[in-house]
Amino acid sequence: MATSAPTIDVPPQPWTGRFDGDSPEHRRWWQAVSPYGPRAIPASSAATAGRPRAAVLLGFGSDEGVRRNKGRAGAAAGPAAIRAALGPLAFHLHREVHDAGDVTVAGQSLEAGQARAGLAITSLLDAGVLPVVLGGGHETAFASYLGMAGSQAVREGLRVGVLNLDAHFDLRDEPAPSSGTPFLQMARAETAAGRELKYAVVGISEPGNTRALFRTAAELGVDYLLDEDCSAENTHTFVAAFLAHVDALYLTIDLDVLPASVAPGVSAPAAYGVPLQVISAVCRQVAASGKLLHVDVAELNPGFDIDGRTAKVAARLVNTLLL
Ligand SMILES: N=CN[C@@H](CCC(=O)O)C(=O)O
Numbered sequence: 152m153a154t155s156a157p158t159i160d161v162p163p164q165p166w167t168g169r170f171d172g173d174s175p176e177h178r179r180w181w182q183a184v185s186p187y188g189p190r191a192i193p194a195s196s197a198a199t200a201g202r203p204r205a206a207v208l209l210g211f212g213s214d215e216g217v218r219r220n221k222g223r224a225g226a227a228a229g230p231a232a233i234r235a236a237l238g239p240l241a242f243h244l245h246r247e248v249h250d251a252g253d254v255t256v257a258g259q260s261l262e263a264g265q266a267r268a269g270l271a272i273t274s275l276l277d278a279g280v281l282p283v284v285l286g287g288g289h290e291t292a293f294a295s296y297l298g299m300a301g302s303q304a305v306r307e308g309l310r311v312g313v314l315n316l317d318a319h320f321d322l323r324d325e326p327a328p329s330s331g332t333p334f335l336q337m338a339r340a341e342t343a344a345g346r347e348l349k350y351a352v353v354g355i356s357e358p359g360n361t362r363a364l365f366r367t368a369a370e371l372g373v374d375y376l377l378d379e380d381c382s383a384e385n386t387h388t389f390v391a392a393f394l395a396h397v398d399a400l401y402l403t404i405d406l407d408v409l410p411a412s413v414a415p416g417v418s419a420p421a422a423y424g425v426p427l428q429v430i431s432a433v434c435r436q437v438a439a440s441g442k443l444l445h446v447d448v449a450e451l452n453p454g455f456d457i458d459g460r461t462a463k464v465a466a467r468l469v470n471t472l473l474l
């Protein structure tokens with residue numbers, strides 16, 4: 152299996168955090184994460200002997216999609232803020248974690264950045280690791296899609312479901328791609344590839360999505376759960392039903408699915424939102440399913456965060472997914 156390093160714009164930077172000692176029982180994320188490189192992960196350790204796959208973090212430093220979608224720019228600084236929040240967390244994982252650095256959109260077109268990130272993600276998937284993409288606005292999701300669509304497993308027929316934790320459908324029909332369009336782009340790309348997008352959303356805000364967006368969702372056969380219906384039990388049942396119909400899952404977390412008090416640092420904070428307990432339980436459920444192929448966390452805007460609250464929640468969810 153190939154283990155070549157992905158093409159990136161910013162190489163992995165040093166991680167920092169509290170120091171309690173060098174031994175494993177004192178270890179925190181910043182001490183456990185190592186740079187991803189061609190020889191960092193032997194092919195044999197990718198998914199063997201019951202050991203969970205190594206996870207590889209990849210930043211997608213973009214907020215051009217949010218800007219195009221008339222939102223509050225600043226999500227390009229998301230990857231650094233999530234890493235800074237992950238660094239001090241105590242390390243209880245049983246898998247390797249590597250950092251591949253960032254693909255950035257600064258000074259280049261969004262579409263080119265998505266394509267470049269897609270190539271990096273394809274190379275990670277083909278190396279047998281679990282990519283964890285740190286956005287970036289939700290335009291990150293189309294980069295994730297490109298990466299999966301190019302992977303050997305998908306080209307050989309793996310049926311991947313897209314589970315979006317989000318207050319929004321992001322099915323806008325616009326002349327240019329943005330943070331509001333990625334799942335319509337995916338639907339069209341899947342149709343062009345002779346497949347059908349399997350897309351489900353947890354946390355849809357009714358007042359946050361127009362009738363036109365609900366109609367598009369209905370036309371595409373999108374399964375969704377409204378935010379007000381996201382009890383622990385309903386959500387577990389909904390996710391289990393979706394998981395049962397796919398071989399593998401792409402989980403995309405738009406942090407604006409959470410209440411504004413929990414996740415203020417986003418472009419569009421949620422008045423209602425899905426409780427953190429429910430979102431965290433979805434992460435555990437997906438991780439326990441053994442079907443998680445790829446994950447991204449999007450829309451963190453550190454410029455609007457309060458006490459790093461949203462970054463901490465993003466880090467906590469990434470940690471939970473990888474336990
Ligand atoms: N990424 C998507 N964002 C939402 C933004 C909604 C808003 O700004 O109120 C959307 O396009 O629907």
Ligand SMILES: [Mn+2]
Nearest residue numbers: 318319405407
């Ligand atoms: Mn959203």
Ligand SMILES: [Mn+2]
Nearest residue numbers: 289317321405
């Ligand atoms: Mn979104």
